[in-house]
Every structure is written in structure tokens, then in C-alpha cells.
Amino acid sequence: MSESKLPQNSRAGNQQTEADMPPEAPQPLPWPSSFRIGTDGVYICEDAGNGTYSYNYVFSPLHILARTCDGQGKNWGLLVKVQAPNGQWHELVIPVSMLAGSTTVFRELLMSLGLRIASANYKYLLAYLSGANPQQIVRSVDRVGWHGGCFLLPEKCYPSQSEAQQGGKFALLCSEGVNPFQCRGTLHQWQEHIGRYLAGNSRLILGVCAAFAAPLLKPCGVEGAGIGFEGDSSAGKTTALQVAGSVCGGGGQNGYIHRWRLTDNALESLAVMHNDNLLILDELGQSDARTAAESVYMLANGQGKARAQKDGSARVITEWRVLFLSSGEMGLEQKLKEGGHRHMAGQGVRMVGIRADVGKGHKLFDELHGYPDGKTLADALKLAVSQYYGTPLRGFLEHFTANIAENTKAARAVLEAFEQRVCPPEADGQVKRVCRLFALLTAGGELAIRFGVLPLAPQSAWEANARCFQDWITLRGGLEAAEARDAACRLRAFISANRMSRTAHAAQNRALLYH
Structure with missing residues (x-):
């Protein structure tokens, strides 16, 4: 020009x-x-x-x-x-x-x-x-994420080798609101001030793996889903979300994190804004039960509501692919029961609940890395994520798009191996579906380690996600289908509530029979 x-x-x-x-x-x-x-x-x-x-x-x-x-x-x-x-x-x-x-x-x-x-x-x-x-x-x-062989972020397109040779170019249409995919600092600074403290901390690794796994949804052919960190107000839920979000972006008052208190239209817009990436929603308690129930299906299924245009014709239905992280003092099941709604099995496999407190006496943390207590480490991480963010995702995409075919093959190999070795063979299909989610997280994390983006030892993502998967099974209450588990729970509750009266009637009937 x-x-x-x-x-x-x-x-x-x-x-x-x-x-x-x-x-x-x-x-x-x-x-x-x-x-x-x-x-x-x-x-x-x-x-x-x-x-x-x-x-x-x-x-x-x-x-x-x-x-x-x-x-x-x-x-x-x-x-x-x-x-x-x-x-x-x-x-x-x-x-x-x-x-x-x-x-x-x-x-x-x-x-x-x-x-x-x-x-x-x-x-x-x-x-x-x-x-x-x-x-x-x-x-x-009109959205970030995969477009052919290119992964688009607001400021840059990460093309595959073939796309780069063909010279394909894209222009991202401007959208209102703050760009969540901002960058600050260098990858080395993120690794030094945030990444090094992931070692040995299963919940932190889980969240960060979700950020790297989201771009693998399309290449690996896996459906979207979410993970909800549950626990009291001091369990460290928001810290886990902040660390995970720092992989992708930040800036602004809340960094990369959004709130659950949204309208349907706003949530759809957020999902599109985070297409093929991680979406983070804090404070499930701010959403009403009906909205939460519908939102979990909508986010995981990757499709908005059908709507009509002014002339009565059908609008094009909005679509996306996301992994999402959530937090709340109560889990989705408890939230729905509080609002008088039944927790369906489909919701349980689309948003997986896991306790933020790992039970080691330090809330969110397994390992304090020299800090005197969990609060001090959490405060240090909260300060760091406000200063260094966005570079790990860019580093991951640079490596992944350099050879999409080989890297996708490697990701699928990790995914399949995790499913075969970690998921019990007698597990119900619902449990196997959730295991596939944790397997995808593992694939994203292990690739990030291999690329030199995550400063962790090989197998760290595997070990952390395997532990979180087992913790989810424990919290869930077993390997059987949710419907069978719930039916057994209702039967036990009925027997417990009516044991004395039913026993008395039976004894009286026997007395009459042998009189």
C-alpha cells in the first residue's frame, strides 16, 4: 500500500x-x-x-x-x-x-x-x-477457533502448513464487549510465576488442561462438556478458575472469568465468543435452577435456541464448541434440587462436579511449594494471573498447527490409552463418557508439556486427571448408571423412613395368623 x-x-x-x-x-x-x-x-x-x-x-x-x-x-x-x-x-x-x-x-x-x-x-x-x-x-x-486448517484468535491466525502455503486469510468481525483473549507478559514469565506452582496440584492441573484441551475438541471429535468445582467459599474454587483462565487471556476487572448470572442470549454470545476455547463461569449460585439446567445442556451440546426473524422465518441456529469450567458452593445436582428440579443423568455427564478441596488440609492445594499456607499461595497466584496471561495458549497453538495431523494423532493416542487404563471395564456408559472428558484433558495437558509450554514433568497431566477422575467417581457414588444409583438411594431412604411402622404391621399380622 x-x-x-x-x-x-x-x-x-x-x-x-x-x-x-x-x-x-x-x-x-x-x-x-x-x-x-x-x-x-x-x-x-x-x-x-x-x-x-x-x-x-x-x-x-x-x-x-x-x-x-x-x-x-x-x-x-x-x-x-x-x-x-x-x-x-x-x-x-x-x-x-x-x-x-x-x-x-x-x-x-x-x-x-x-x-x-x-x-x-x-x-x-x-x-x-x-x-x-x-x-x-x-x-x-464471526468467531474465533477453527476455520478450515486455521485457528483464529482476535489478533492472529495460526495456520496449518498447507493453509500457510495457500495464503488463506481471515478477518474476524468485530463484536461488542471486552476481548477476553488478551496477552500480557511472556510465556517464560507465566511459567515462572504461575506454571511452576502447578506441579503436584491436581485441581490446578485439571483446570489448565481444560484450556489446552478445548482446541482439541474438533480435531479429536469429542463433544463439549464442563467441570464444576464445588466447595465452600474458602475452598479455592475461584483461584483454580483464575489460573486456568490465565492460559487463554485476561485483562479487565474479572480477567478471563465470566459470571453465571446471564440471560440466554448473553450466554449464547459468550459461547460463540469462546468457540473452540475454554469458557469459565463463576458462581453457579447466582443462576436460578431452571436456567442452570438448560444452560448445561446448551453449552455442552454446542447449539443455541431456535428463534424466528421479524418476518417469521427461522433464524440460523447459533453453534459452537467449548469446554467450560464452573464454580459454586453447591454442585449442579444440589442446585437443581434446591429449585425443585430433578437432576438428570444427561446433565451429570455434561457438567461433572468435583470437590475443590483435595483433603490435604490446604483446601485447593496438594503442594504448597514453600509457601506457609494455602491462602498465601492463592494470593500469590491471584496477583500473578493479573500480570501474566494469554501467552500459553499462543505457544500451544504455534506448536499444534505446525503439524496438525501428527499432533492430532498423538492427542488421540493419549486419549485412547487413558480410557483403556484408567476407566474400570465394568463402568456404566455414563462413567465411560466422563472418562473420555478427562482423557481429552490429559491429551491437552501432555501435549502442552511436550511442546514446552507447561513446565511440568511428562505424565503430570495424566496423574492429576486420573486422580480427579477417581475423586469424581467417589463423589458420584459408584460406577453404575445414575438412574440405578438414584433408584437404590430412594429405596434405601424409603426403607429407612418406614422401617419401624412396616415391621410393626408385619409382626401384628403374624400374631393374627397364628392366633
């Missing part, structure tokens, strides 16, 4: 003649020929009379990069790059349909990213964008 260094006194309405301007770049240009691009902004060329032209500064740097369209060749737009006052560049896709109506919407989008423009020059902004003719076309997508 051509960019000219214009004279400094050409800004703010000061005019320059055509002789003052550098020669025009070869055609075709991605912007209209009546505009020139300088390092300090965009200029409009106007007839000054007497066969001369003047160039007036109209707005700060705004570059037109490409046309965009979706996978069906529809919903066209412009990919632009705007420079903020601090010098930072931001990319944005502007739907061309916005240019047909009021200029307010796209102008607000650009100005929110740092575009500086006087109100008198609004007409030039519309002319600049409407007359754009970039030759490059890129595919626009």
Missing part, C-alpha cells in the same frame, strides 16, 4: 498544490484516486482553479486493506486499519451495508478505535470508503 510523507504544514485545512505532493502510486489503488495517503493522515484532492489542485487534510490515518465476504460469498465488507492517537493500529471490518444508510454507525466504530475527524469532513469519510476498490478478498468470520 502506497503511503506518502506529506509536508507538515498541510494539516488542519492548510492547502498544498499538486506540485507539493509526491507522485501518485501505480494504479489500481485500494482507495479512490481523489484521496492521497500520508503518514499523518488522509488528504482530499480538490480543484484549486487555474489548472491546479490543492490537498486538504481530512482525517487521521485510515488504510483500506481488503474486501471481505463470508463463506457463501455474501455479506460483503471492507477490512480497514485505523491508527489511534497513541500510535497503535486497529483492524476493523465495516459491512458495506452500513455505507448505504446513516454514516453514524460506522463513524462511531472508527472513532472508538481512535480515528480523528472533524464534523465538517464526515462527507469525505463516506466518499473514501464508498469509493474503495481493494483487489484482495479475505473471508470474514
Whole structure:
């Protein structure tokens, strides 16, 4: 893209003649020929009379990069790059349909990213964008995650070798709200201040493995699911979530963590925002029982509700793939019972409950790594996750996409081996399904160790997840189907509640029989 260094006194309405301007770049240009691009902004060329032209500064740097369209060749737009006052560049896709109506919407989008423009020059902004003719076309997508052989994050595409050779490019459509996939610090800093304290701590490893396993859902063909950390308010549940979230991103008041208290539409939007990644929801108690029950099915099944458009036709149903972590003082089963709802077996395999307290006297932690108590270690981790985040996921994706076929094969080998060696053969199908979830977490963790992203010894993820799986079986109450277990529990409760009265009646009947 051509960019000219214009004279400094050409800004703010000061005019320059055509002789003052550098020669025009070869055609075709991605912007209209009546505009020139300088390092300090965009200029409009106007007839000054007497066969001369003047160039007036109209707005700060705004570059037109490409046309965009979706996978069906529809919903066209412009990919632009705007420079903020601090010098930072931001990319944005502007739907061309916005240019047909009021200029307010796209102008607000650009100005929110740092575009500086006087109100008198609004007409030039519309002319600049409407007359754009970039030759490059890129595919626009509305979510992060897998798109063909590329894994897309807001700031970068991680292509497979074949995709990189083909030069496939994507543009992520802008969405409202804070970007959860932000980065701060280096991978080495994350490893030094957070990763090293995972060693020997099964619950921390479990959560972090979920972050690395989420991008494996599609390659390994595994369905989405969730794990809920249960326990009292000081058990360390939120610490486990914060450490897991630091793998993917952070920033903002709550870092990578969201709250359960959401509407259906908001939860669907969050799921799409975290497609092929880890979604974290804190404080299950803030959600009502009915919403929690429906949300677990919706998140794990990867599909939103069917809705109608204004004309009555069906909207396209929103879809996604996520692994999710949750926390709550009570588990999902207790939450549903509290609201008068029955806990279904399908919910139990889609959101697996596990106690945050490992029973070693230090709440969440098995190993304190030299800290005097669990609270001190938790406080140190909470401080660290506010300073170092997002880099482990990038490191993992760099390695995984370098050879997707071989790395997927390795992940599946770990997954299958874990299922065969850890899951008891007599276990019910429901238990085997949950074991597959823990196997996927193990695969993600062991790959991250192999890639040098997780600073742990080989087999650390296996050992931690195997222990957590056994702890889940203990909390669940056995290997049989949930329906059979619940029926046995109800029968025992009935016998216990009615033992005395039924025994008395039986004794009386025997007395009458032999009288």
C-alpha cells in the first residue's frame, strides 16, 4: 500500500498544490484516486482553479486493506486499519451495508478505535470508503477457533502448513464487549510465576488442561462438556478458575472469568465468543435452577435456541464448541434440587462436579511449594494471573498447527490409552463418557508439556486427571448408571423412613395368623 510523507504544514485545512505532493502510486489503488495517503493522515484532492489542485487534510490515518465476504460469498465488507492517537493500529471490518444508510454507525466504530475527524469532513469519510476498490478478498468470520486448517484468535491466525502455503486469510468481525483473549507478559514469565506452582496440584492441573484441551475438541471429535468445582467459599474454587483462565487471556476487572448470572442470549454470545476455547463461569449460585439446567445442556451440546426473524422465518441456529469450567458452593445436582428440579443423568455427564478441596488440609492445594499456607499461595497466584496471561495458549497453538495431523494423532493416542487404563471395564456408559472428558484433558495437558509450554514433568497431566477422575467417581457414588444409583438411594431412604411402622404391621399380622 502506497503511503506518502506529506509536508507538515498541510494539516488542519492548510492547502498544498499538486506540485507539493509526491507522485501518485501505480494504479489500481485500494482507495479512490481523489484521496492521497500520508503518514499523518488522509488528504482530499480538490480543484484549486487555474489548472491546479490543492490537498486538504481530512482525517487521521485510515488504510483500506481488503474486501471481505463470508463463506457463501455474501455479506460483503471492507477490512480497514485505523491508527489511534497513541500510535497503535486497529483492524476493523465495516459491512458495506452500513455505507448505504446513516454514516453514524460506522463513524462511531472508527472513532472508538481512535480515528480523528472533524464534523465538517464526515462527507469525505463516506466518499473514501464508498469509493474503495481493494483487489484482495479475505473471508470474514464471526468467531474465533477453527476455520478450515486455521485457528483464529482476535489478533492472529495460526495456520496449518498447507493453509500457510495457500495464503488463506481471515478477518474476524468485530463484536461488542471486552476481548477476553488478551496477552500480557511472556510465556517464560507465566511459567515462572504461575506454571511452576502447578506441579503436584491436581485441581490446578485439571483446570489448565481444560484450556489446552478445548482446541482439541474438533480435531479429536469429542463433544463439549464442563467441570464444576464445588466447595465452600474458602475452598479455592475461584483461584483454580483464575489460573486456568490465565492460559487463554485476561485483562479487565474479572480477567478471563465470566459470571453465571446471564440471560440466554448473553450466554449464547459468550459461547460463540469462546468457540473452540475454554469458557469459565463463576458462581453457579447466582443462576436460578431452571436456567442452570438448560444452560448445561446448551453449552455442552454446542447449539443455541431456535428463534424466528421479524418476518417469521427461522433464524440460523447459533453453534459452537467449548469446554467450560464452573464454580459454586453447591454442585449442579444440589442446585437443581434446591429449585425443585430433578437432576438428570444427561446433565451429570455434561457438567461433572468435583470437590475443590483435595483433603490435604490446604483446601485447593496438594503442594504448597514453600509457601506457609494455602491462602498465601492463592494470593500469590491471584496477583500473578493479573500480570501474566494469554501467552500459553499462543505457544500451544504455534506448536499444534505446525503439524496438525501428527499432533492430532498423538492427542488421540493419549486419549485412547487413558480410557483403556484408567476407566474400570465394568463402568456404566455414563462413567465411560466422563472418562473420555478427562482423557481429552490429559491429551491437552501432555501435549502442552511436550511442546514446552507447561513446565511440568511428562505424565503430570495424566496423574492429576486420573486422580480427579477417581475423586469424581467417589463423589458420584459408584460406577453404575445414575438412574440405578438414584433408584437404590430412594429405596434405601424409603426403607429407612418406614422401617419401624412396616415391621410393626408385619409382626401384628403374624400374631393374627397364628392366633
